[in-house]
Amino acid sequence: MSEILRERQGQVHRKGEAPFQLDCEKPSAAGSVSQRACVFCGSRVVLYPIADALHIVHGPIGCASYTWDIRGALSSGPQIHRLSFSTDMQEIDVVHGGEKKLKAALCELIDAHHPKAAFVYATCIVGVIGDDVDAVCRQVSAEKGIPVLAVHSEGFKGTKKDGYRAACDALYKLVGTGDTSKVSPVSINILGDFNLAGEIWMIKDYYRRMGIEVVSCVTGDGRVDEIRRAHGAALNVVQCSGSMTHLAERLEERYGTPSLRVSYFGIEDMSEALYDVARFFKSDEIMRRAQVLVREELARILPQLARYRKALVGKRAAIYVGGAFKAFSLVRALRHLGMKTVMVGSQTGNKKDYELLRELCDEGTIIVDDSNPLELASFLSEKHVDLFIGGVKERPIAYKLGIGFCDHNHERKEALAGFEGMLNFAREVYGTVASPVWKLTGTERARALEAGA
Amino acid sequence: MSANPAGTNLATTNPAAESTHSPNWVSTRNPCKLCSPLGAALVMRGIEGALPFLHGSQGCATYMRRYIISHFREPMDIAASGFSEASTIFGGGPNLRQGLTNVTEQYKPSLIGIATTCLTETIGEDLGMMLKEYLATEEGKSAPELVHVSTPSYSGTHMDGFHAAVRAVVEQLAEPGAAATVYRSGFVNVFPGMVSAADLRYLKEVLRDFDLRLTLFPDYSETLDAPVLDRYSKIPAGGTPIQSLRATPSAVASVEFGRTMLRKQTAASHLESAFGVPAHRMGMPVGIRESDAFFQSLEKISGRPTPMLHAAERGRLVDAYVDGHKYVFGKRAIVFGDEDLVIGLASFLAEIGISPVLCASGGKSGCFAEAIAEVTAGCPDEVIARDGLDFMSMGELARGLAPDFMIGSSKGAPLARELGVPLIRVGFPVHDRFGGQRVLHLGYRGAQYLFDLVVNTLLERKQNSSPIGYSYL
Numbered sequence: 001m002s003e004i005l006r007e008r009q010g011q012v013h014r015k016g017e018a019p020f021q022l023d024c025e026k027p028s029a030a031g032s033v034s035q036r037a038c039v040f041c042g043s044r045v046v047l048y049p050i051a052d053a054l055h056i057v058h059g060p061i062g063c064a065s066y067t068w069d070i071r072g073a074l075s076s077g078p079q080i081h082r083l084s085f086s087t088d089m090q091e092i093d094v095v096h097g098g099e100k101k102l103k104a105a106l107c108e109l110i111d112a113h114h115p116k117a118a119f120v121y122a123t124c125i126v127g128v129i130g131d132d133v134d135a136v137c138r139q140v141s142a143e144k145g146i147p148v149l150a151v152h153s154e155g156f157k158g159t160k161k162d163g164y165r166a167a168c169d170a171l172y173k174l175v176g177t178g179d180t181s182k183v184s185p186v187s188i189n190i191l192g193d194f195n196l197a198g199e200i201w202m203i204k205d206y207y208r209r210m211g212i213e214v215v216s217c218v219t220g221d222g223r224v225d226e227i228r229r230a231h232g233a234a235l236n237v238v239q240c241s242g243s244m245t246h247l248a249e250r251l252e253e254r255y256g257t258p259s260l261r262v263s264y265f266g267i268e269d270m271s272e273a274l275y276d277v278a279r280f281f282k283s284d285e286i287m288r289r290a291q292v293l294v295r296e297e298l299a300r301i302l303p304q305l306a307r308y309r310k311a312l313v314g315k316r317a318a319i320y321v322g323g324a325f326k327a328f329s330l331v332r333a334l335r336h337l338g339m340k341t342v343m344v345g346s347q348t349g350n351k352k353d354y355e356l357l358r359e360l361c362d363e364g365t366i367i368v369d370d371s372n373p374l375e376l377a378s379f380l381s382e383k384h385v386d387l388f389i390g391g392v393k394e395r396p397i398a399y400k401l402g403i404g405f406c407d408h409n410h411e412r413k414e415a416l417a418g419f420e421g422m423l424n425f426a427r428e429v430y431g432t433v434a435s436p437v438w439k440l441t442g443t444e445r446a447r448a449l450e451a452g453a
Numbered sequence: 454m455s456a457n458p459a460g461t462n463l464a465t466t467n468p469a470a471e472s473t474h475s476p477n478w479v480s481t482r483n484p485c486k487l488c489s490p491l492g493a494a495l496v497m498r499g500i501e502g503a504l505p506f507l508h509g510s511q512g513c514a515t516y517m518r519r520y521i522i523s524h525f526r527e528p529m530d531i532a533a534s535g536f537s538e539a540s541t542i543f544g545g546g547p548n549l550r551q552g553l554t555n556v557t558e559q560y561k562p563s564l565i566g567i568a569t570t571c572l573t574e575t576i577g578e579d580l581g582m583m584l585k586e587y588l589a590t591e592e593g594k595s596a597p598e599l600v601h602v603s604t605p606s607y608s609g610t611h612m613d614g615f616h617a618a619v620r621a622v623v624e625q626l627a628e629p630g631a632a633a634t635v636y637r638s639g640f641v642n643v644f645p646g647m648v649s650a651a652d653l654r655y656l657k658e659v660l661r662d663f664d665l666r667l668t669l670f671p672d673y674s675e676t677l678d679a680p681v682l683d684r685y686s687k688i689p690a691g692g693t694p695i696q697s698l699r700a701t702p703s704a705v706a707s708v709e710f711g712r713t714m715l716r717k718q719t720a721a722s723h724l725e726s727a728f729g730v731p732a733h734r735m736g737m738p739v740g741i742r743e744s745d746a747f748f749q750s751l752e753k754i755s756g757r758p759t760p761m762l763h764a765a766e767r768g769r770l771v772d773a774y775v776d777g778h779k780y781v782f783g784k785r786a787i788v789f790g791d792e793d794l795v796i797g798l799a800s801f802l803a804e805i806g807i808s809p810v811l812c813a814s815g816g817k818s819g820c821f822a823e824a825i826a827e828v829t830a831g832c833p834d835e836v837i838a839r840d841g842l843d844f845m846s847m848g849e850l851a852r853g854l855a856p857d858f859m860i861g862s863s864k865g866a867p868l869a870r871e872l873g874v875p876l877i878r879v880g881f882p883v884h885d886r887f888g889g890q891r892v893l894h895l896g897y898r899g900a901q902y903l904f905d906l907v908v909n910t911l912l913e914r915k916q917n918s919s920p921i922g923y924s925y926l
Contacts, residue, residue, distance in 0.1 A: 005555055027537060028511055031552030032559070033530045038512025060571045060606035061481060062488030066516035069867070082867075083845075088481035089607050094575055105480035124510055124572040125607070128541060155510035156536035156572060373530050374559060377685035392519050396528040402681045441681045 003378040005029055011370060013354075016363040022354045024369040027159065033372045035320070035393050036347045038155035040123050041067075042163020045410060046243050047119050047151065047170065049194050050222035051075030054115035056085040058102050058133060059123030063155075064088070071410045072196040076221055080113055089125070099131050106140045106148065116224035117147040119170060127154035147224070149173055160322070161242065161348050168247035171218060171227060175251060178225060180215075180232025186281055187213040189233045189257075191248060192240030193264065195220025196410060199417035203264055206274060206418065210289045212281070218244065231255040235280055237262055237273070242323035242348055263325055264417035265425075266333030267298065267305075297419035305336070308426040313338030315386040315433055320368075320376060320394055321408060324349030324357060330389060330408065331360050337426055342383040345371050373397050386433050402441025404432035482845035485789060485864065486815030488606035489614030490568045491517045492647065494531050496618035497566025497600075499671020501692035504562040506532045508549055508580060509570030523884035525650070525677040528689070532556045532565075536572060545573060546583055553599070554592045560687045564598040564695055568618065574605035598695060600625045610816045612791050615647050616711075616719065619670065623701055623720040629728055631699040639705035640666035641754055642730070644720050646711045646737060646793055647881065650678035650890040655898060662760040663751050668697040668704065670720075678890045702728035706754045708747070711793040712736040712827075713818035736828070737793045740801025740900050741770060743828075747896070766897040773901060774805055777908045782806035784911060785834065787851055789813040789861040790880045792821050792840065794894070798860055798879070799836075800828035801900060807907070808834035810854045817841040844868050858910055863889075875910050879903070 004012055010023035028034035040057075044067050047055065057064040064086030075081065087105050089098050106118060118140070122133045133150040141148040149170040153163050188207065193200045200220035207214050215233040216226035236248045236259035248259035260280060262273035271294045278287040317339050319330050324346040331341045344357055345368035357367055366379050377397050380388060388398035391409030398405040406428050408416060416425045490507055494517055497505035507514045514533035521529045532555075534540075534548040549567075556565060569580055580601045587593040602621035604614040645656055653674035660667040675691025701707075701720075707730050709721035714734060721732040733754070738747035744767075748759045759767075784807045788798045792814045799809040809832070812825045817840045825838035837850065848868050859869045860877040863885045869876035883889025893899040912926050 003559070005559055007555075028535050029551075029555055030535045030548045031506070031532045031555030032535075033514070033518075033532050034511055034535070035515070036511055037515040038510045041512050041515070056480065060488055061484050061486060061610075062491070062513065062516065062571075062606050064481070065484045065487045066520050068483060068864075084483050086481045086484065087479075088484070089571075091605070091608050094571075094607050101479060108478060109480055109482075124536075124570075125575040128572065128575050155512045156541050157538050159511075373528060374685070374687055381685065392522060393515070396522055396526060397685070399526070400528055400679070400682055401685055402683075 003374045005032060008032065008370075008375075011368060012375070013358070013367045015358055015361055015365045015367065020355070020358050022351070022367060022369060024354060025348075025350055026370070028370055033374070034347075034370055035372065035391075036370060037160050039157050039160065039163040039166065040121060040153040040155045042160035042243070043121060043151045043153035043167040043170075044163070045071070045194070046164055046167035047219060048081055049073035049075070049219045050117075050119075050224065050227070051081045052078040052116045052223050054080055054085065054109055054113055054118040055121070056087065056105060056109060056118065057121045057123060058087045058098060058126050058131070059089055059121075060125070061086055061088045063121070063123045071194070072413045073194045073220060073410070074196075074198050076201070077223075080115055083113075085109055094125060094129055097129060097131055098126065099136050102131065102133070103136050103140060106136070107144065110140070110144045110146065115146065117149065117174065119149050119151050121151045121153050123153065124155045127152075127157065147174055147177070159348065164243040165246050168244065168250065171247055172250050174224065174227045175230045176228070176255070178228030178232075180229050183215055183229065183232035184213040185234055186211065186283070186286070187215050187233045188235045188237050188277065189215050189230045190217045190220070191236050191238040191259075192244035193217065193220045193417065194240075194410065197413050197415040199264070199415045199421060202415065202418040202420055206293060207277070209293050210274065210278060210286050212277065212286065218247065231257065233257060235260060235277065237277055239263055239325075240323055241325050261325075263329040265326060265329035265421070267336060267419065267422050268332050269329045270418055270422070301419050301423045304423055305426050308430045309336075309338045311430055311434055315339045316342045316384060317387045317389060318343035318380055318383065318385045320345045320371060320388070320390040322347045322391070324353030326408065327357060328360060331357070333422060333425060334429075336422075337429060339387070339429075341365060342385060343368070343379045345369060377401065387429060402438060404435065404438065406432055478846065481843045483864075483867070484815055484843050485813065485847065487520070487611035488571075489604040489609050489611060489617070490570050490606060491520065492611035492613065492615030493566070493568035493602050493604045493618035495521065495647065495673065496615055496622065496671045497568070498529065498676050499673040499692050500564055500566060500622065500698070501694045502563030502688055503566050503692060504530065504532060504556055504560050504564075504688060506534070506552065506556060506565050506567045507570055508534045508545060508567055508578065509536055509572045511535045513570050520882065521677075524882040525890045527677045527679060527890075529677070530560075530688075532560075541572065541576060544576070545578055546586075549583055550587050550590070550592065553587060553596060557596055562597050562688055564600065565596075566618070566622070567599065567601040568604045568614070569602070570604070571606035574603065574607075598626070612647060612793075612816050616714065616717075619644055620718070620720045620723060622698060623670070624723055626695065626698040627702045627724070627728070628699040629702045631696070631703060640668060640700075642701050642704045642707040642721070642724065643667050643669045644707065644709040645669065645895075646714075647791060648710075648737070648895060649881075649892050650674045651893040652895045652899065655893055655895055659751070659763065659896060662762060663755045663757060665751065665755050668701060669693060670698060702730060704730050706731045706733055708750060708754075709734045710737040710747075712796050712824040713792045713816075713820040716820065717818070736800065736824070737797035738895050739794070739797025739903070740804050741767065741774075741897070742804055743797055743800050744896050744900060763897060766901065770897045770901050770904070773904055777904065778806060780908050780911055784808070784857040785810045785855060787811045787813070787847070787854070787856045787859040787861075789847060789859065789865055792816040792818055792824075794880050795861075796821070796824045796828055797894070798903075799825055801903060802860075802907075803829045803832050805904065805907075808832050809836055810834055810856060811847070811850055812836065812838045813842045813847045813850075814840050815842060848872075857914070858907075860907075875914055877906055877910055
């Protein structure tokens, strides 16, 4: 297909057409309008929800402006994370170095906001002009008596995944510095949920009902002191494995804490997550509570889901998300609603992820790594899609073609995790697909659908 | 009155206001500005068949796309050369060449508009030279038109990037004598600055009604506010035709908005000094007075009186001002955002009897305070004008000012909430409300829209805060 650049041909696969082989984990092709961001973005999304920490971007203003309060990551208390702080480097700082400015900025902001810790994000040019951000962080930490952590997130130093790593490295430095004497042996850390629209509160409540203590949430509704005690938990439960596996691995290596990979999206994955955690603790009581919980929740939502399913059965969906693990859950959740996934892709999946996706999907499904608007648009048209699921950059592609869209990214304000989230998801999918506006759009697509394409 | 030569936070129309000077913060806290390549990317989107391209890290393009999409709700493709560690050390030439070749193959643009970023400026990439080298290669032979602009993010704001791009494109494409192929009769260049899609459409209508042909640049009125499509178009239809941009030196005049631009080297000043195209430079036509200046210029250029339709709109507007004056008189507003829009809005508010008690911008052209003083002359209340300001400093100043409302972009929403006053959303970005691209700010028609909006906002506030909730006001 002409929309796919030569150097990207290996990153697109149609299930059933050829032996499975998908290139991934490559830098984006130059000039390709990749939907990916950069190292800084990866670090920023992971650390952003820590609500009682100061987040300061060291660099020119753009990186701070574009990430100011754009996410649905909620806090039950402090809101420092929703403010945007920057050293706003000027030409003179580029010439003479920005260390002094960074130090002064950190000191005045710590004095004004009394955070429990500070994260300093080094952006592109900081790496180039050679500011010693670590040294400044050490000095300020000593002066102000709080952890001040450098996050080495220079945009050009890799992909978003490298940003996740840099964030995990910063978090790792916090863990192990708190008192764990009162932590229960039946306890976990929730890794990789960012409390979009309050999701982590639902998940925490499930664990509470099972009798499990949640020591820390990394990083949804996150608190510095909780993260400092995270090494006391018996288990790390990891969602969004792309961003958090590195931290889980380092914690296992250092503290021997095992980890479990879960997803809270969709009924199957949500239930399985609770059962997996129950199984880990080898307690009949915890398992019994998990079963009761799942039964209660399902009894509440299944009848409502069935109503949506009736309207959605046979509809065709496309998925393009950041991490592949979310894509698995979405394929399953859509299947539960009677919908068929005809295209699925991610920005940062690895070989194993794509292999799993292939197993999960039907024949003919397009599987794609690190796609771009032109490819996505052509896939949507080719597959006569009714619903596209992605983030804010994907939305206008669908809308321009007169196709329904659901936001499943960090900016959303709807809780989509957990049992309640599945119901919200079904409601949103229904509200999207069933809207009468599609009768006014895409005449060509309507004809194709009528012809049974 | 002139701006403080040191340039920091000192601009004011009244020396007494110095006492409210906020402490000088080193950090920027909740910025009231974006970085310069964003403005350049927006300009490039306003050229027909063009694709914006950033020479820098992948993230810059992605963040700016996301930001622009959140306002316009339209596809906004920006390509990037996608820097890696190796390109940062050894230079981004190979990435730039590969990127341009890929973009050419995939998008088949008629022009690629390339802007630099902080990264490429810091490592000292010579974009002009690199493009020249690229054009000499085998692949470069099939390249479309290439224009480039230097937009280091550590210098200025998105507005500086915007103006720099307008000027760079005009300078690089201008060809004396190219006019005859575009229009048979005389035409006018219009450089409106960063205005809404609705503003751009309005300007085209006004010029047409004056029987003037125009080259409006940039023109993203269609590329960023397009109809739904059956087939995805790689590059949306619309934009200033490249041929028209070549012909700018043959225009009978240039019209350029923005009081902060008056003494600067701009697209219009360049065309005047290099090709003798008379430049009509004026404030952004927001409100009656600034719009009058615009319409007078068009009368002069066209040799015709203002067409009936627009004269009638002015008449209705004055009538509305009369009908609504009691609702607005003596009210106090905080106006914030891009300097020239703030100046226009301050002028509009002052002429209807509202005091723009704090006029603030993250930009720093050096001309802000003087311009605010001019357009608010005679205002009964003290007017504070501050450039280079962020929202937290704005908040610290605002608390003592007892404002009735704020007017500016969505970024003021947290402050408005904190102050407990309504926010009237105008400018860019509007991403917590719908239809920001269709907000009309300019001319008599825009003033009518703004006036209705301001009056209704104040009435709603009065109604909601009344213990009995009038149903007739």
